[in-house]
Amino acid sequence: xxxxxxxxxxxxxxxxxIRVLMKYANIDFEDNRFKVEDWPKIKPTTPTGxxxxxxxxxxxxxxxAAICRYLARKxxxxxxxxxxxxxxxxxxxxxxxxxxxxxxWLMIKFGREEGDEEEQKKTKFxxxxxxxxxxxxxxxxxxxxxxxxxxxxxxxxxxxxxxxxTLRLNAPEIIEKYPEILQYIxxxxxxxxxxxYYATRKE
Amino acid sequence: xxxxxxxxxxxxxxxxxxxxxxxxxxxxxxxIRFDAKDWPKIKPTTPAGxxxxxxxxxxxxxxxAAICRYLARKxxxxxxxxxxxxxxxxxxxxxxxxxxxxxxxIRVKYGxxxxxxxxxxxxIVxxxxxxxxxxxxxxxxxxxxxxxxxxxxxxxxxxxxxxxxTLRLNAPEIIEKYPEILQYLxxxxxxxxxxxYYATRKEEFNKxxxxxxxx
Numbered sequence: 385x386x387x388x389x390x391x392x393x394x395x396x397x398x399x400x401x402i403r404v405l406m407k408y409a410n411i412d413f414e415d416n417r418f419k420v421e422d423w424p425k426i427k428p429t430t431p432t433g434x435x436x437x438x439x440x441x442x443x444x445x446x447x448x449a450a451i452c453r454y455l456a457r458k459x460x461x462x463x464x465x466x467x468x469x470x471x472x473x474x475x476x477x478x479x480x481x482x483x484x485x486x487x488x489w490l491m492i493k494f495g496r497e498e499g500d501e502e503e504q505k506k507t508k509f510x511x512x513x514x515x516x517x518x519x520x521x522x523x524x525x526x527x528x529x530x531x532x533x534x535x536x537x538x539x540x541x542x543x544x545x546x547x548x549x550t551l552r553l554n555a556p557e558i559i560e561k562y563p564e565i566l567q568y569i570x571x572x573x574x575x576x577x578x579x580x581y582y583a584t585r586k587e
Numbered sequence: 588x589x590x591x592x593x594x595x596x597x598x599x600x601x602x603x604x605x606x607x608x609x610x611x612x613x614x615x616x617x618x619i620r621f622d623a624k625d626w627p628k629i630k631p632t633t634p635a636g637x638x639x640x641x642x643x644x645x646x647x648x649x650x651x652a653a654i655c656r657y658l659a660r661k662x663x664x665x666x667x668x669x670x671x672x673x674x675x676x677x678x679x680x681x682x683x684x685x686x687x688x689x690x691x692x693i694r695v696k697y698g699x700x701x702x703x704x705x706x707x708x709x710x711i712v713x714x715x716x717x718x719x720x721x722x723x724x725x726x727x728x729x730x731x732x733x734x735x736x737x738x739x740x741x742x743x744x745x746x747x748x749x750x751x752x753t754l755r756l757n758a759p760e761i762i763e764k765y766p767e768i769l770q771y772l773x774x775x776x777x778x779x780x781x782x783x784y785y786a787t788r789k790e791e792f793n794k795x796x797x798x799x800x801x802x
Contacts, residue, residue, distance in 0.1 A: 443670055450676035454669060466657060467646055473653035480680075484687055 388413040392436040393420050396550070396587065398448040399436035401542035405452055407581045408537075409459040420496075449476050449543065456539035464535035475523065475532055475540040478516065483547060485512035493554060505555070513551075513558050520544065521564045530571050537575070545572045553587060591616040595639040596623055599753070599788075600797025601651040602639040604745035608655060610784045611740075612662040623797070652679050652746065659742035667738035678726065678735055678743040685719040686750050688712075693757060697796045708758070716754070716761045723747065724767045733774050740778070748775045756794055 388406070392399035394417035406413050418426050427433050431444045438445045438454075445451050453473070456462040463472040489504035491497035520532070529536045532544060548569055552559040559565060573582040591609070595602030597620035609616045621629050630636050634647045641648045641657075648654050656676070659665040666675040692712050695702035723735070732739045735747060751772060755762040762768060776785040 445670075445673050445677060447677035447680040449680055450673045453676055454673035457669060466660060467648075470648050470653045470657035473656055474648060474650035477650040477652055477683075480683065 452539040482516040598795035598797040
């Protein structure tokens with residue numbers, strides 16, 4: 385059996401989707417977490433100076449979406465058939481764009497960066513939210529599966545839902561305008577294999 | 588035989604890597620191009636309001652990397668084995684980060700957005716180049732194949748080399764400090780299946796800026 389070691393901050397961030405995927409698929413892994421303030425010490429000990437990093441069998445992978453896709457392909461979570469796999473990939477890339485527009489605002493809000501929180505929220509996050517949240521609603525409506533694509537749960541759901549949870553915590557008034565998205569988050573949290581994990585983790 | 592139709596600006600931008608895959612693999616496709624100024628007219632006629640878009644068999648795909656990966660998988664251009672496929676994906680995602688940061692500066696440089704070009708170059712382009720260009724050199728040195736990963740040419744090479752060409756056109760003094768990267772760009776242009784295609788792309792075309800269609 386492969387021994388996986390995932391290294392990341394002791395936060396949800398961009399690695400939580402990997403953790404959730406591994407929990408869902410019942411993959412044993414070493415959940416190696418460190419405190420944000422310890423990063424300067426830990427960084428030089430990692431193969432590439434970047435996290436999340438997944439190490440196994442003398443190999444390593446970086447980039448959260450690439451790691452998710454690698455694991456997802458082995459566990460039926462990458463979409464059904466090449467066309468749907470490409471749709472899953474497209475959703476994950478669109479999410480990355482949304483995330484990029486939201487990143488500065490969130491970093492300022494969390495006190496990890498200097499800047500004008502209101503200005504970033506207004507000029508970058510809100511316009512992006514008005515594009516991407518309706519798009520996610522559209523995917524949810526069209527799939528008919530309760531998840532983002534037709535065949536059901538994929539790694540796109542783990543990635544996108546984590547970010548939507550973060551947005552609900554930090555801009556509830558925005559997310560609450562989208563009822564299908566609120567229901568989707570609840571649906572994720574009620575997936576039998578994950579219910580306990582979601583209930584006990586800190587957000 | 589599948590009839591592919593690719594729609595994108597008449598520029599390299601994010602669509603060119605897709606065109607290169609088609610050309611390299613010798614797949615026929617309808618190469619629909621339009622001028623940036625016509626985007627507002629064309630946008631509502633597209634299935635998702637976004638380009639590039641690949642249409643075929645009544646289906647469509649958006650997002651350039653997803654389109655590249657879809658075609659690459661069918662033509663042995665996605666990497667060899669699941670581990671290398673993940674490395675290819677990681678390189679493409681890293682390039683997306685680099686591209687995102689530099690693209691802001693390019694839009695300002697081309698007068699498409701307001702901003703301080705010199706300041707952005709100093710504060711964003713140069714520091715980010717000092718992170719990513721050594722990284723690409725490292726991949727090229729370690730692969731031993733002349734391309735980004737060990738098994739040879741993959742869609743990561745099409746995506747990354749196109750961006751490096753853009754960087755070279757706009758900030759040559761930055762790229763010219765990296766000899767392996769310059770050799771790599773030369774190597775891409777000499778790929779037998781693509782040599783002629785690259786040669787027909789004139790500098791004027793290469794410099795065209797694809798409109799930012801996130802809006």
